[in-house]
Amino acid sequence: MTDSLAATSIEFRPRRWGDPALAAAAGAYVLLFCALPLLRLFAEGLAQPEAALTMLGGRATLRALQNTLVASLGSTIVSVLVGGGLALAIGLTDVRRRGPMALLCLLPMLIPPQIAALAWIRLLDAGTPARAMLDAVTGPWPNHPLYSGGGVIWIMGLEHAALVFLAVTAAIRSLPCDLVEAARAAGARGPRILTGILLPLLRPAFLAGAALAFVSAIGNFGVPALLGIPGRYSVLTTLIYQRLSGFGPSVLGEVAALALVLAILAAIGLGLQRWAARRAPVLVRTGPTGPVLPLGRARPWVEAALWLILAVLAVAPLLALLASALVPALGVDLTFATATLDQFAYILFQHDATQRAFLNSAILAGSAALATAAAGLVLAYYAEARRWRAMRWLDAVADLPYALPGVLTAIAVIMLLLRPLPLIGVSLYGTLGIILVAYLGRFLALALRPIAAAIAQADPAPEEAARIAGAGGPRRLAGIMLPMVAPAVATAAILVFLTAFNELTVSALLWSRGSETVGVIVFSLQAEGASTAASAVAVLTVIVTLGLAGLASLFARRLPRGSLPWLP
Numbered sequence: 001m002t003d004s005l006a007a008t009s010i011e012f013r014p015r016r017w018g019d020p021a022l023a024a025a026a027g028a029y030v031l032l033f034c035a036l037p038l039l040r041l042f043a044e045g046l047a048q049p050e051a052a053l054t055m056l057g058g059r060a061t062l063r064a065l066q067n068t069l070v071a072s073l074g075s076t077i078v079s080v081l082v083g084g085g086l087a088l089a090i091g092l093t094d095v096r097r098r099g100p101m102a103l104l105c106l107l108p109m110l111i112p113p114q115i116a117a118l119a120w121i122r123l124l125d126a127g128t129p130a131r132a133m134l135d136a137v138t139g140p141w142p143n144h145p146l147y148s149g150g151g152v153i154w155i156m157g158l159e160h161a162a163l164v165f166l167a168v169t170a171a172i173r174s175l176p177c178d179l180v181e182a183a184r185a186a187g188a189r190g191p192r193i194l195t196g197i198l199l200p201l202l203r204p205a206f207l208a209g210a211a212l213a214f215v216s217a218i219g220n221f222g223v224p225a226l227l228g229i230p231g232r233y234s235v236l237t238t239l240i241y242q243r244l245s246g247f248g249p250s251v252l253g254e255v256a257a258l259a260l261v262l263a264i265l266a267a268i269g270l271g272l273q274r275w276a277a278r279r280a281p282v283l284v285r286t287g288p289t290g291p292v293l294p295l296g297r298a299r300p301w302v303e304a305a306l307w308l309i310l311a312v313l314a315v316a317p318l319l320a321l322l323a324s325a326l327v328p329a330l331g332v333d334l335t336f337a338t339a340t341l342d343q344f345a346y347i348l349f350q351h352d353a354t355q356r357a358f359l360n361s362a363i364l365a366g367s368a369a370l371a372t373a374a375a376g377l378v379l380a381y382y383a384e385a386r387r388w389r390a391m392r393w394l395d396a397v398a399d400l401p402y403a404l405p406g407v408l409t410a411i412a413v414i415m416l417l418l419r420p421l422p423l424i425g426v427s428l429y430g431t432l433g434i435i436l437v438a439y440l441g442r443f444l445a446l447a448l449r450p451i452a453a454a455i456a457q458a459d460p461a462p463e464e465a466a467r468i469a470g471a472g473g474p475r476r477l478a479g480i481m482l483p484m485v486a487p488a489v490a491t492a493a494i495l496v497f498l499t500a501f502n503e504l505t506v507s508a509l510l511w512s513r514g515s516e517t518v519g520v521i522v523f524s525l526q527a528e529g530a531s532t533a534a535s536a537v538a539v540l541t542v543i544v545t546l547g548l549a550g551l552a553s554l555f556a557r558r559l560p561r562g563s564l565p566w567l568p
Helices: 001-046 048-055 059-092 096-111 113-123 128-140 151-172 177-185 190-219 220-227 235-281 296-325 342-350 351-385 389-398 406-417 434-441 445-456 461-466 473-502 505-510 518-528 533-551
Strands: none
Touching: 001 235, 001 351, 001 389, 001 406, 001 434, 001 445, 001 473, 048 473, 059 151, 059 190, 059 235, 059 296, 096 151, 096 296, 113 151, 113 220, 113 296, 113 473, 113 518, 113 533, 151 190, 151 220, 151 342, 177 445, 190 235, 190 406, 190 461, 220 235, 220 518, 235 406, 235 505, 296 533, 342 351, 342 533, 351 389, 351 445, 351 461, 351 473, 351 518, 351 533, 389 445, 406 505, 434 445, 461 473, 473 533, 505 518
16 A cells, blocks of 8 residues: 555656646746846846937937838838728728738738848839839939838838738628618718728727837838848938947947837837727627628729739739849840749859858758747646736737847847856857847747637637546646647747748848858848849748748638738
8 A cells, every 4th residue: 555655646746846847947938038138138228328328319320210210100101001901992892802812912921021122122123114114104213213211111011011901801800780781771872881980990900000010110120121221221220230230249238229219119109009909999790791892883993903903012023033033134134045043053052151041041940930839839828728827927028029129139139148158158149049049039929829829719628627637737738738739839830930931130130150041141142232143042932931831821720810910
């Protein structure tokens, strides 16, 4: 009998300590990779207020701040007009093929900003049909028309229009159609119904989407880097990049103050988004489903206009990018005689930096995907299924690195890891390790959201039955919960891999020779004048991105709605 009691004690001891150990590991992950770097950044930014104020009052800083506000507000207007207008046209009317249209509207979410900017550069290069049409309307441009503040506003506006489209489309699905039917019975026609009933109900969704577009524009680096630096249009993100590139870690105190300004602007935008969400009415769809504004005889014309708009905004730039990658040099017309794969052969087999970049990006993205998916699973389990209050607080902390501009994460990690690690004396600065640390913190929220949504909607009965049977928390997580939410975990890993593989904002400040990433290579090749090689790298990146997005879409039916941002 004594042996039986001893065996029982030994059997249950791991279960007794399993929950605290597993939860502590997830908590340590959040605190180490998400909270500690940001705390270090804010402490450094506030440590020298006089020097920070002097630097913030400089002419270059004030000009960059002004350009940041103008570009962010201007691009937000473009995002609202384009994204909101397309959402209304596709979501409220009876146009056909709404699914493919919606996918084209959300295509900018899958294309990295630097590649979207490069695609539009190639579309409007001198000698292209699109440039000829533009010159015919506006007159000849002495320089590239996108190398300016207007170009930055236009491309960022298109890039973030998908955020407004998603917000408005989600609200349209919940519109109470009985109000529309009552208005129509009272004699109101389509325009009156739209302006008098539907738009007031959708106003909070427009505000929420606009706030998200504004925050994304503030932290955008890829578009201002490719368009603003050649056009001498500096914003805060590019000013930070240029200061660090020119002076190195010696200006960390200055750029920390600039980063705090970015954080304040982002906080204002996020606060506006939350305010709009709280003011949003609770919409419950009643009455018939489907379009609420039939177009009648105008439907073919509206459909033709929508397809033309989507072709110009989403498809034409990518085709121009592909065409520039298939010619030996810019300015050469693409024909059967001039088409060549030499640029692809060069970047894949001869250009050492590109080969390293693809390998480095694959290693970094794969490691970040596995680590964030594992940490997100544990964190979501104890926060959603077990309802531990401490884990719910950590869940909120995990959102910060992703919600704030990526430049903040990069600077914070530099400050934290500039010196060798304590105890072991190993330095990660200038290695792939420092980029990985930044990815582990920044992309945790991206993995956490679909997993948390799946666990929140999972049937609690099997897990509760296992608890009653005596199974410990780790065993229930691995044996019961993980099989139920496996599609969400796989999707989370693919989302992180896709985003990290194309990332530029963080790696642009952290890379060094030997640790290049794909985003850095595209930016560097374009800056060096190797435009066709940059286009070839961008084309390969788009192929990888769309392939991964298609793979994740295979799990769409087994995921909570909204897990995949490109599927409305």
